Amino acid sequence: MNGAAYPEHGCWNRVGVAGDRSCPELAHHAHCRNCPAYAEAAQRTMQLPVEPSYRAFWAEQLRRPPAQAQSGNASAIVLRIGHEWLALPSAMVLSVAPLAPAHRLPHRSAAALLGVANVGGRLLPALSLAPLLGIDGATAPEICGRHVFARLLIVDANGQACAVPVDELHGMVRYASAQLAAPAATVERPRPAHLDGVLAYDGLQVGVLNGEQVAARLWGLLK
Template sequence: MNSVNLSSNLERCWDIIGVTGDRSCSQLPTYAHCRNCPVYSAAGRQLLERPTLENYRHEWTQLLAELRSVENSPNSSALLASETLKVVIFRLQREWLALPAQIFKEIASPSQIHTIPHRGNQTLRGLINIRGEMLLCVTLNHLLHIEAVNTTMQTVSAIAHSRMVVVEKPGNTWVFAVDELYGIHRLHRQELRDAPRNQTQAYAQGIFSWHGGTVTYLDDELLFTSLARKVQ
């Protein structure tokens, strides 16, 4: 491309006669795009190799030292404990449970579940169509050892409907039914208490108080790992 003074920010040939300019550069047919031109590459090298600004290293050294000081501080655990958790609360039978909100991909109405030949077990229910995609449908009741009850459960919302929820982590997507879905709730990590020892709480990271009762905050990593193992 035509030679320009690369030291001047106002004379960037790619913005004047190149692809983002009037495209009058005589070398444009040869290189097709400015990013393939030696002049453009030289400008990039000049930008990366420019001298650091005064006090640049000092400012970054000071900032990193402050961060390291916070990490090593006796109060660092208190700072982590104040982290806000965003969870989705739902009910299975009488149990109120929660999972991290970021793993929830979709909420759907109940629909037909198609059984998989020769793949029957108490955790895997079959395949379900979610927006044209066939996904594995499981039951958490069996995995978490939640027993069915015949008595009427007091609901939180005025109208409680069962729902199918889709949860997803990289490489794994599961669908399961819930008896009632409350929605998103925020809490501080310090609100979590140790869960009592029983079969359901084996998957718990902790419990927290909510609406006069308790909610079990499930370990999503352990849950996904167990589901993958159970449906094999």
């Protein structure tokens, strides 16, 4: 067996830095990796014949066509309302604003119509998604390890800007439509019309909202 061809039997493992350090060349090279004997052994190792099975494995791997990365064709803003993580198409979101109080409107009692809110000097209708989507907005998960801030999303509801309060914003996500899984449906609770699907994102199961459905329902509150 040639010690120069098999590194585990090389001199650096006996008298070098991995051995008893008795090699006189250490005084000159300081470390075995700087020694010509180490470099020569590396060259011999690289020149060893390749086993047929190894060659066949890599030939098979390299002849395969490269995998096509699934590019995202949609984007959405990930948000939380109560316990529910949702995503609203980013094309609907006009801006994000600090949470502001809503002032009730007389003779308007719809639970989803909170009133009007002052957003940057503009009075905008304030609408809640929770009752529209059947979400218990009064409950929220226990949050640990991060700061959570409620926000107002300014969204476009068929041409009308509306202020929609959310309990938390996670940010924007790009995804491919093929990534969406079908929402769970039961006999008692059929598939919600307002959901396009469910997206697995950053450890969350996010319900992706149908922008047209949500905009139509928000607009219906303003008539």
